[in-house]
Amino acid sequence: MKLNLDQAVINRCRQAAGHIAGDVDQFIRQRTTVSLERAVLRLMGINDAMDDVPVANLFVETIQAGQGLGRGAAYWLANGCYQLKLTADEVAQRVVSGQLDLFQLPQADRATLNPTLEKLMQPTIEKIKDQHRFRKDKLSNLGMGPEPLLYVIVATGDIYQDVDQAVAAVAQGADIVAVIRTTGQSLLDYVPHGSTREGFGGTYATQENFRIMREALDEAGDKAGRYVMLVNYSSGLCMPEIAVLGALERLDMMLNDALYGILFRDINMQRTLIDQHFSRQIIGFAGAIINTGEDNYLTTADAVEEAHTVTASQFINEQLALLAGLEDRQIGLGHAFEIDPSMTDGLLLEIAQAQMARQLFPRAPLKYMPPTKHMTGDIFQGHLQNGLFNLTSVLTGQGVHLLGMVTEAIHTPYVQDRLLALQNARYVMNNARNLGEELSIRDDGKISARARDVLEKAAQMLETVAEIGLFAALERGMFADIERSRDGGKGLDGVVMKDVDYCNPFQELLTQQAGSSGGGNDEK
Amino acid sequence: MKLNLDQAVINRCRQAAGHIAGDVDQFIRQRTTVSLERAVLRLMGINDAMDDVPVANLFVETIQAGQGLGRGAAYWLANGCYQLKLTADEVAQRVVSGQLDLFQLPQADRATLNPTLEKLMQPTIEKIKDQHRFRKDKLSNLGMGPEPLLYVIVATGDIYQDVDQAVAAVAQGADIVAVIRTTGQSLLDYVPHGSTREGFGGTYATQENFRIMREALDEAGDKAGRYVMLVNYSSGLCMPEIAVLGALERLDMMLNDALYGILFRDINMQRTLIDQHFSRQIIGFAGAIINTGEDNYLTTADAVEEAHTVTASQFINEQLALLAGLEDRQIGLGHAFEIDPSMTDGLLLEIAQAQMARQLFPRAPLKYMPPTKHMTGDIFQGHLQNGLFNLTSVLTGQGVHLLGMVTEAIHTPYVQDRLLALQNARYVMNNARNLGEELSIRDDGKISARARDVLEKAAQMLETVAEIGLFAALERGMFADIERSRDGGKGLDGVVMKDVDYCNPFQELLTQQAGSSGGGNDEK
Amino acid sequence: MMRSNFVKAYGDALNDGAVQLSFTLPLSPGGMAKEAARHLAEKMGLDQPEVVHMVEAGTGFSFFIVYGFCRHQVDTSQLQATEVEIQEMSFNEINQYIQERIGRRLNVVAACTGTDAHTVGIDAIMNMKGYKGEYGLERYSWINAWNMGSQVPNTRLVAEAKKTQADALLVSQVVTQRDVHISNLSQLTELLEAEGMRQNVLLIVGGPRISHQLALELGYDAGFGPGTTPRQVASYIAREIYRRQQG
Amino acid sequence: MMRSNFVKAYGDALNDGAVQLSFTLPLSPGGMAKEAARHLAEKMGLDQPEVVHMVEAGTGFSFFIVYGFCRHQVDTSQLQATEVEIQEMSFNEINQYIQERIGRRLNVVAACTGTDAHTVGIDAIMNMKGYKGEYGLERYSWINAWNMGSQVPNTRLVAEAKKTQADALLVSQVVTQRDVHISNLSQLTELLEAEGMRQNVLLIVGGPRISHQLALELGYDAGFGPGTTPRQVASYIAREIYRRQQG
Numbered sequence A, B: 001m002k003l004n005l006d007q008a009v010i011n012r013c014r015q016a017a018g019h020i021a022g023d024v025d026q027f028i029r030q031r032t033t034v035s036l037e038r039a040v041l042r043l044m045g046i047n048d049a050m051d052d053v054p055v056a057n058l059f060v061e062t063i064q065a066g067q068g069l070g071r072g073a074a075y076w077l078a079n080g081c082y083q084l085k086l087t088a089d090e091v092a093q094r095v096v097s098g099q100l101d102l103f104q105l106p107q108a109d110r111a112t113l114n115p116t117l118e119k120l121m122q123p124t125i126e127k128i129k130d131q132h133r134f135r136k137d138k139l140s141n142l143g144m145g146p147e148p149l150l151y152v153i154v155a156t157g158d159i160y161q162d163v164d165q166a167v168a169a170v171a172q173g174a175d176i177v178a179v180i181r182t183t184g185q186s187l188l189d190y191v192p193h194g195s196t197r198e199g200f201g202g203t204y205a206t207q208e209n210f211r212i213m214r215e216a217l218d219e220a221g222d223k224a225g226r227y228v229m230l231v232n233y234s235s236g237l238c239m240p241e242i243a244v245l246g247a248l249e250r251l252d253m254m255l256n257d258a259l260y261g262i263l264f265r266d267i268n269m270q271r272t273l274i275d276q277h278f279s280r281q282i283i284g285f286a287g288a289i290i291n292t293g294e295d296n297y298l299t300t301a302d303a304v305e306e307a308h309t310v311t312a313s314q315f316i317n318e319q320l321a322l323l324a325g326l327e328d329r330q331i332g333l334g335h336a337f338e339i340d341p342s343m344t345d346g347l348l349l350e351i352a353q354a355q356m357a358r359q360l361f362p363r364a365p366l367k368y369m370p371p372t373k374h375m376t377g378d379i380f381q382g383h384l385q386n387g388l389f390n391l392t393s394v395l396t397g398q399g400v401h402l403l404g405m406v407t408e409a410i411h412t413p414y415v416q417d418r419l420l421a422l423q424n425a426r427y428v429m430n431n432a433r434n435l436g437e438e439l440s441i442r443d444d445g446k447i448s449a450r451a452r453d454v455l456e457k458a459a460q461m462l463e464t465v466a467e468i469g470l471f472a473a474l475e476r477g478m479f480a481d482i483e484r485s486r487d488g489g490k491g492l493d494g495v496v497m498k499d500v501d502y503c504n505p506f507q508e509l510l511t512q513q514a515g516s517s518g519g520g521n522d523e524k
Numbered sequence C, D: 001m002m003r004s005n006f007v008k009a010y011g012d013a014l015n016d017g018a019v020q021l022s023f024t025l026p027l028s029p030g031g032m033a034k035e036a037a038r039h040l041a042e043k044m045g046l047d048q049p050e051v052v053h054m055v056e057a058g059t060g061f062s063f064f065i066v067y068g069f070c071r072h073q074v075d076t077s078q079l080q081a082t083e084v085e086i087q088e089m090s091f092n093e094i095n096q097y098i099q100e101r102i103g104r105r106l107n108v109v110a111a112c113t114g115t116d117a118h119t120v121g122i123d124a125i126m127n128m129k130g131y132k133g134e135y136g137l138e139r140y141s142w143i144n145a146w147n148m149g150s151q152v153p154n155t156r157l158v159a160e161a162k163k164t165q166a167d168a169l170l171v172s173q174v175v176t177q178r179d180v181h182i183s184n185l186s187q188l189t190e191l192l193e194a195e196g197m198r199q200n201v202l203l204i205v206g207g208p209r210i211s212h213q214l215a216l217e218l219g220y221d222a223g224f225g226p227g228t229t230p231r232q233v234a235s236y237i238a239r240e241i242y243r244r245q246q247g
C-alpha cells in the first residue's frame, strides 16, 4: 500500500522545518537551564537526596544564587574536586550543607580542569555504554515481536502494583511497557527520590522506580523469551535529568517533546526547548528512542481540521532531533487515530494520515496513539474503535503501537483492560498481517486526496512558521489550538545565558559525537 | 475493489451447475409430495385446523390413503366442489370429518373442472398480488437502508416477546428481522396453527405468528421511516406450505434450501428437492427473496479447506432457482465468515471469498453470515470478530448482512446483544463506507491466489457432480462433510409419482409465467 | 477483613473489588433509569457503582454499563472444583486398561436427544476420524461405539441402550433456551428408571452449557462441558466402570 | 413478587434478570478459579451464574466473563433522579433573566484545580468560542467570567474568588484515581469555610466522573457530569442566585 506523494512538497516541508529547527538551535546554544545543569551533576554521579530534596537541586540553587550558573555546574563541581582533592560527592555534600562556598575557592582554568572533568564523567559514560551494550545483546539474543510493537501503559500510582500489572501484560504479549507519571510531576522542578506508592493517575518517575521496573521487565522478558522495552517521560521541567536517569537505568524509550510541555503543561518555551536539546543528546547517546507528542494535539483540536499541524510538528521534531544527534531510527514521531468515529468514511482519513506519516518518515519508529478523545463509557464500541485502529496500524506498518483501552473514558487501565487490548491487537494484527501488501490505493480517490491536502497544508504551515519563527507560531496558537507566550508559563526563571567560558563536557562530547557519527554511542 | 477472475472458469461452473440442475429438474417434474399438495390446498384457502391438526394435512392423508395423490389434491378438491356445488371449505370439512368420500364422487375431466379451479385459485392469487403491490409501494415510499442491509434474528420462543425485541431492533437500525424457528419444527410434517409462546431456541412458524410480526414490523417501520423486511423459513418438511403462508402474510425473505434440509436435518433428498421447486415458484411469484444455506457447511466443515463447496453449491442453487422462475435479484445465495480467527492472514481469505461471491453473482442479494463456529464465551473478542466481518461485508458490497452476536456461543440473543450488534455494524460500515472503492487488490497477491484456487476447485467439484449427479454427490459426502443416502432420511414416504393427469393449476401457472417473464408476478 | 484465602475482584489495586456489569432495564433512558441501574448495582454489592454508559435499547428500554467495587469476597478454602475428576490416559493406555481390567469390549451409545440437532459436539467425542487431532470413541478397539446422531427421541435411545446392552450412554444437549435441556435430560432418567435400567448404565451428559454439577443434580453420573476431549471421556468411562465392577 | 413499579434486568424475556459481569480474580485459571468466579456471582445475587469465559490475565490472575439471572429488583417508586434540576433557558433568556431579576453582572471564576490538567471540560463550559456550537460563559454579556486554566492550587482559586467577589466558583476535576478529586474538593470547601466565604459563593463542581449526589456529599451546591452544556450551568447559576437573593 503506497500513497503517491509529491516529493517536491515533502522537500518544501523538510526545508522549512530545517530552517525552523536551525533558528531554535541558535537560540538554544547560548543558554542553559537549572535542569540541564542538574542533569550534568547527575551525570557526574550526584544522584542522592537530602531530606528528600535532590542534592543536584540544592547544588544548582547555590550556584545560581551566586550567579555562577552561566559557567556551568560541571565547572564548579570539578573545580571543587580539583582544588580540595575531594570526590564529587564530598564536594556536593559540603556545598549543600553550607560547609563549603565554591565561590571562595580559586578558579582553575578549563584546561587545568579537563583531567578532573574527564574522571568525573567516566563512570557514568561507562555505565550508560554498558546499558547500551546490554540492550543490544539482549535484543540480538531474544529479539522483539514483529512491528507494530505492542505498547501498554501501567498507571496504578504504586510502583509495586505497577510491577504486577506490567508483568501480567508481558505474559499477555506486551512488547513495551510505559509507566505513566503521576499528575503534577511534570511541573515539579526536581526529580523525586526513592521508590514510591502514592501517585494519582500514574507513578512518580524516580531513579529507583525505574530500576525496580527495569528489573521486573528484564525478568518477565527472559521468561517470555523476548526483550521488553521500558518507557518513561523525559518531559516537563526536568527533561534532561530524567533523560540521565533513564540512560542509567536502561529505559528504552522516553516521551520527550518540548512542544507538549509548552502546550499542555504551560511550561515556558525557552526553558523547555533548551532542556529538550540536551535531553535528546543524552537519549541519543544511550541508544534509546524518543517519542514525540503530536498525538496530543488532537485531544484539544479537531483531528479532521488540524491533521496538518501534526504533520508539520513531526517535521519540526525530526529536524530538532537530528540536530541533537539522534538517528532516524531513534525518532519516534507521534500521531494518533482520533477522528470522530461517527464520521462517514472516517477510516479512509485515518488510513491516509497513518500511511502518509509512514512514507514521510520511513525509518522512524512511528508512535501511533489509539483513540482517546472519542472513547466513551461504551466499552463495546470502544473495543471496536481500538480494533479499527489496530487494523490501520498493521495496514500501514506503524512502529510503536500504543494499545487503546476499552475503559479509556473511565479510569486508568485495569489489569483486564490491558488484557483485552492485547488480545484485540494480537487478533486483528495477526488476522490482517499482510493485508497492506495486498492492496493499493487509488490515486484519484478520497484517501489520496486527503493525504495530498494534509501534506500541502503542512507545507504551508511550516513555511509560515519558518518565516515568523517557532516562538511566534506558538504565540499565535498554531498548534493544538493553544496560545502560549514567549515569556509566560512555568520555568523561565530557570533559564540562564551561558558565559563565554561555559563548561559542559558532556554536551561537548555529545555534540562532537553527533557531528561525526550522527547519533548513538557505538559502531552500529 | 475487484478480483481478476477467469471468465472461462466461471463459465465452466455455470455450465456444470446448469447440467446438475437440469438433471434434478427432470426428476422433480415427475413427482409430487404430501407437503406440495397441502400447499396447493392452502393456496385454495384451506388454512384452518381441526383440534390443532391442519385440515390440509387431514385432507391429503385421506387422498393418499385412497392412492389418489398422484392426480393432485387440487383435482379432488375442485371435483368435490364441482360435483356437490359446495365451497372448498365445505368440501374439506366434510372430507376430514369423514362425512364425504371423494373417491365415491363422479370424476369430471380436467377441462370441465377448469372454471372451478380458476375460481378456487383466484382469491389467493389476488391476495398475494396485493401483498406484492403493498410491498412495492412501501418500498418506493419509505425505501430501505443502504446495502449491506442489516439483518437480525429474534428467537425468544414466544411471538409476543419476539415482537418486543424486533421492534427494539428496528428502533436501533435493523433493516431485516428474522424470526427463528423452534428446534424440531423442521421435522414436523405439518405447520402448526395459531399464535404460540412455547418454542425452544426459536418460535413456531405459523401463519398467525407471521401475521402478528408482520403487523408489528409494518408499524415499527412506519415509525422509523423505512420498510422493514420479515424473514422466516420455507425449509424442512413443509417447505412449500410455509412458502404459501409467507406469500399470504407478506414475508420478504425465506430461508429456502433443500440442501440444508438434506445435510443438517437428514430430510430425504428426493422429498425436499421436489418441495423446494414448488416453494421457490411460490416465493418467486410473491416477489420475495430466497436465502440459501451454504453458510451452514462451514459450521461442520473447515472454512479454509472447504470454501469451494460453498461456491459450488451457490452455482447449483442459482441454477435450481432460475429453473423455478426466480430472478437474479431474488436469489440470496448464502456464504459466511467462518475462518478460524487465530489464522495469520485469515482476513485476506475472507475478503477473497466475499469479493469472489460478489463478482460471481453480481445481481444476487448475497446473504452473508457472521462468525458463529469460532465464537466463544469471550464476548469482547467476539465483538471484534463481528467487527472485521462487518468491515469485510461493506468492503465487498454484500447485500443481506446477518449481524453477529457477541453471545453467539452462549444463548439466543438478548435484547442488548442485538443492540451491540447493530451499533457495531453501523459504526464500522459507516466509518469504512467507501473503502472498497479506494482500494484495489494485487493480481499476484494472496487474496487473488486464494480466489483463483477456490474457484478452480469449485469448477472441478461441479464437473464431478455433473457427471455423477447431485444425489450421488450427496451420498459421497461432498458437501459439509456429511453423507446422506438417496432413500434415507425423513419424509421419503411423502413422495408420490404424478399421474399422467396430475392436476396442479398453480404450478402450471407459475411454470408458464416463469417461462415467459423469468419470475415475479408483475411488470417490474 | 481479608484473610489470605479470601479473594476479591481486582482491577487497579489488589482486592479493590473492581467489576464491570452490563444489563438492560425496561425503562427509558434518563435520570431515573440511571438511578435504577445504580441501585441495582448497589444491591449486587457494588460500592461506588458508576453508570458509565446508558443508551436506549428500543422504546422503553435502556442498556447500561456499570463499573463499581464489589464488597463480596470468596473464601477459596471453602470451594470445591466441580469438574469431573479424571485421571487421563492415552489412547493406547485406555484400550489396554479395558482389556486388562475389564476384559471385554465396552458398549457405548451416544445421541443428541430431543429436538436438538447439534451433532458437532457429540461427533467430536465419537467420530472415527477424530476432532482436533484426537480420535473419537469409534476408533477405540476396546469400545463398541454407536452414534445415533441428532434429534433422537429419548425412547429410541433407551431402546437402543437395551438392544446393545450399553455400558454407557452419552447424551449431548446444546440448546438450552427455557431450560429445554433440563426437561429433556430429566425425561431420560425417568425413562431409564421406569425400565429398571438406570443402575446398569453409566449416564453421561455433555454440551457447551453443561457442568458436572448440573449433571449430578439431574441424576447423571457425570457432566462434560466445552473443550472436552474423547480421551477424557474414554478414561472416565473405563475407570468408572472398573471401579463399579470392583464394588 | 413483581409489582408493577419493580423492575429487573431483562435479556430474553421480560424480568428474567439477565446480566453480564466481568472481573479479574487473583487466582490461576482452573476448576477452582472458575468455581470462585461462580461463587462471587452468586453472592452478587445471580441465579444460575455461568462462567462463559476464563482466561489467564498474567501469572496468578484470571479474567472472567459471567452471565446469570439477577434476583434483585429495583423499586422505581422509591427512586429520585439525582441530577441537578435545571429549568433550562436560552442564551438570550439567561442574560435577560440576570439583567431583570438580579440587576448586576454575575462574577464567575473557574479552574481545573490541584494537579489536574484537563482543561477541555471546563473550557467547554467557559470558552468564548464555545463547544459543540454552544457559547461558553465568557460570551454572556451579564456574566463576568474568569477561566484560570488548569493545575490551579485551591489557595490561588480562593484568592481569586476573594479578589473578584465571585458569585460562583466552577471547579473541574477529571482525574479521580485513588479518589484524588475527593480530597482535592474537600480541601477547597475547608479553605472557603476557613475564610468565611463558603456562604457567599455558589460552589459548583463538574467532570466526567462527578455526579450531583457526590457534589452534595462533599458540601458543594451542585455537580455536573459528562455532556453538560454551558446553558445548563448558566441557567442554574442565574436561577439559584436569584432564588437565594429572594431569601
Ligand code: B12
Pocket (backbone or CB within 6 Å): B180, B181, B182, B183, B184, B200, B201, B202, B264, B296, B299, B300, B372, B373, B374, B375, B376, B407, B408, B409, B410, B411, B412, B413, C115, C116, C117, C118, C119, C120, C121, C122, C124, C125, C169, C170, C171, C172, C173, C174, C175, C176, C177, C204, C205, C206, C207, C208, C209, C224, C225, C226, C227, C228, C229, C233
Ligand atoms: C454449528 C451450530 C449449528 C449448526 C449445527 C450443525 C451440526 N450438525 O451440529 C446449525 C447451523 C445446523 C445450527 C442450527 C441451529 N442452532 Co446452532 N449453533 C452452532 C454453533 C455455531 C456451534 C456449535 C458447535 O458446533 N460447537 C462446537 C462443538 C465441538 O462444541 P460443543 O457442542 O460444545 O461440544 C463440545 C463439548 O460441549 C463437549 N460435548 C458436547 N456434547 C457432548 C456430549 C457428551 C456425552 C460429552 C461427554 C461431551 C460433549 O465435547 C465437545 C468437544 O469438546 C453454536 C454457537 C457457538 N459458537 O457455540 C450455535 C448454537 C448452539 N445454536 C443455537 C441454536 C438456537 C440453533 C437453532 C435452534 C436456531 C434455529 N432455530 O434455527 C438451529 C436448529 C438446531 C437444532 N434443531 O437443534 C444456539 C443455542 C442457544 C441455547 N443456548 O439455547 C447457539 C448457542 C447459537 C446462539 N447463540 O443462538 N447450529
Ligand code: B12
Pocket (backbone or CB within 6 Å): A180, A181, A182, A183, A184, A200, A201, A202, A264, A296, A299, A300, A372, A373, A374, A375, A376, A407, A408, A409, A410, A411, A412, A413, D115, D116, D117, D118, D119, D120, D121, D122, D124, D125, D169, D170, D171, D172, D173, D174, D175, D176, D177, D204, D205, D206, D207, D208, D209, D224, D225, D226, D227, D228, D229, D233
Ligand atoms: C484529552 C485528555 C487528556 C489531554 C488533556 C488536554 C487538555 N488540555 O485538557 C492530555 C493528553 C494532556 C491528557 C493528559 C493526561 N491524562 Co487525560 N484524558 C484526556 C481524555 C482523552 C479526554 C478528556 C476530555 O477532554 N474530555 C472531553 C470533555 C469535554 O469532557 P469532560 O472533561 O467530561 O467535560 C464535560 C463534563 O464533564 C462537564 N464538566 C467538566 N468539568 C466541569 C466543570 C464544571 C464546573 C462544570 C459545570 C461542568 C464540567 O462539562 C464538560 C462538557 O460537557 C480522557 C479520556 C476520555 N476519553 O474521557 C483522558 C483522561 C481523563 N486522562 C487521564 C489521565 C490519567 C491523564 C494523565 C494524568 C496521564 C498521565 N499521567 O500522563 C495525563 C496528565 C494530565 C493531568 N496532569 O491532569 C485519565 C483519568 C483517569 C481517572 N479517572 O483518574 C483519563 C480518563 C484517561 C484514562 N482512562 O486513563 N489527557
Ligand SMILES: Cc1ncc(COP(=O)(O)O)c(C=O)c1O
Pocket (backbone or CB within 6 Å): A181, A182, A183, A184, A185, A186, A233, A235, A236, A255, A256, A257, A260, A261, A265, A291, A292, A293, A296
Ligand atoms: C511528550 C509527552 N510528555 C509527557 C506526557 C505526560 O504528561 P505529564 O507531563 O503530565 O506527565 C505526554 C502525554 O501523553 C507526552 O506526550
Ligand SMILES: Cc1ncc(COP(=O)(O)O)c(C=O)c1O
Pocket (backbone or CB within 6 Å): B181, B182, B183, B184, B185, B186, B233, B235, B236, B255, B256, B257, B260, B261, B265, B291, B292, B293, B296
Ligand atoms: C436454509 C435454512 N433452513 C433452515 C434453517 C434453520 O434450521 P431449522 O430447519 O431447524 O429451522 C437454516 C439455518 O440457518 C437454514 O439456513
